[in-house]
Amino acid sequence: MKKLLCAILASGVVALSASLNAQKKITLDPARKVALAEQIISNFYVDPIDTARVVEEAIKAMLKTLDPHSLYSNAEETRELNEPLEGNFSGIGIRFQMMQDTVYVVEAIGGGPSEQVGIHPGDRILSCNDTVMAGVKLRNPDILRLLRGPKGTVANLKVVRRGVGRPLEFRVVRDDIPIYSVDASYMVSDSVGFISIARFGETTARELREAMARLRGEGMRHLVLDLSDNGGGYLRSATDIASMFLRKGDLVVYTESPKGGRSQYVAEEDGEFLDGRLVVIVNRNSASASEILAGAVQDNDRGVIVGVRSFGKGLVQRPFPFPDGSMIRLTVSRYYTPSGRCIQRPYTDGDDPDYRNDILKRLESGELTSADSVHFPDSLKRQTVHLGRTVYGGGGIMPDRFVPVDTTYYSEYLRDLIARGTLSGYCVEYVDDNRDSLLARYPAEADFLGGFDVAEPLLEGLRLRADRDSITRNAEQFERSLPVIKGNLKGLIGRDLYDQSTYYKVMNLLKPPFVTAVSLASDPALYREYLPEER
Helix, strand or coil, X not given: CHHHHHHHHHHHHHHHHHHXXXXXXXXXXXXXXXXXXXXXXXXXXXXXCCHHXXXXXXXXXXXXXXXXXXXEECHHHHHHHHHHHHCEEEECCEEEEEECXXXXXXXXXXXXXXXXXXXXXXXXXXXXXXXXCCCCCCCHHXXXXXXXXCCXXXXXXXXXXXXXXXXXXXXXXXXXXXXXXXXXXXXXXXXXXXXXXXXXXXXXXXXXXXXXXXXXXXXXXXXXXXXXXXXXXXXXXXXXXXXXXCCCCCEEEEEEECCCEEEEEECCCCCCCCCCCEEEEECCCCCCHHHHHHHHXXXXXXXXXXXXXXXXXXXXXXXXXXXXXXXXXXXXXXXEXXXXXXXXXXXXXXXXXXXXXXXXXXXXXXXXXXXXXXXXXXXXXXXXXXXXXXXXXXXXXXXXXXXXXXXXXXXXXXXXXXXXXXXXXHHHHHHHHHHHHHHHHCCCHHHHHHHCCCCHHHHHHHHHHHHHCCCCCCHHHHXXXXXXXXXXXXXXXXXXXXXXXXXXXXXXXXXXXXXXXXXXXXXXXXXXXXXXXXC
């Protein structure tokens, strides 16, 4: 019996030792270690756990150790990330705003399903498919989930309309709704056109071609292209657009990766806009694909860049989707401009808080208000491809013509008017109350731009609305910000009466980069100070 017990103990020790050795081998493989950790948590943790959430958090934690732009998104986040770039979504086709806990229809998109059934600007949506939407403080994502859905599905809406004594009911069949990348396009003068691009998506190149063709028909010979606050998008979209302004064989951008090597993107044929003056506006939020386009224009001596140094995002992410709709966007290479400049600004490994706070650092250093505050070492010096002009790497695109950020009109009162939605909400209410009389007085946009004046009664109405929103009155700050307040009032009212370009036509006149860009595009002698030779 004693021998039998010893044999059992010995075999148990051997089995335990073998198990420990096996686990040791498993943990030596980092990938198996992660899987083993998940199994241990699932099998032995004291309380019930959400295994999917544990795995998602583990993936996020791994990516945070790499760089500021590698990220994980769940299925819903992935859809929200991709939707603006893919060019359309399925929904009812309205532009809305929350106003006093009610979904207010600002615009029924032309030709869309809501317009087709008779929904009007100013309508207030009470419910969608029996889900109450008024008076329940819904967030924008909640509203979108209710109104959007697969093409062909039905949204039964109950709507309140001014002047109608009972709620109206509409049966709206959801359809594909386009998301436009070109925010505004119009003629600034007889020969200079303006186009603003919000993002680089699937349809951006086509939209830009259409806008340019229309403006050429109106006499455009020179172009101001605005990339302010454009955070980027698809690489192919940026290279297609850059090729519109370049000659066959011009290098647009190249990428380098230790694992993937070097890839080049070259203009495959002469672009359709080679001769006119081109001025590109960038700001501190112009990033990624915007910087590819601006860098290609600058390095190929094709146009003049105006504004302040761009964001500096030159890390290339490749999507790796999972079957459940979630996705990893993993950094796989770096962008370089034709002169060899790395677009990416410096960062430490992982999710660097200093990197996230870069805008604040730029403001404190004076970089946004003075070109003399921006210093580049000689090691970052490069020459443009054709004219040999000096440009600098080190992150972002430094403009040819620096235009400081204008802080003259800034005040905390203005900040609160905008941040709390007071200014935009007031304009929505004003248009709702006066739409018919405004359109009778200003039947066309040109009538409104030339004739509408932001008078004192309108300003006092805004002050009263701000009082109601608990924004403390400050006469000095109001007066300091008055030009911007007036511009926003007129621009937002015009946008809701006509279209998005109306807002730009009003507000651009208050923006120094726009004024500078137009002067460069209009004056050949001034333009040649930056590009002394025609290509």
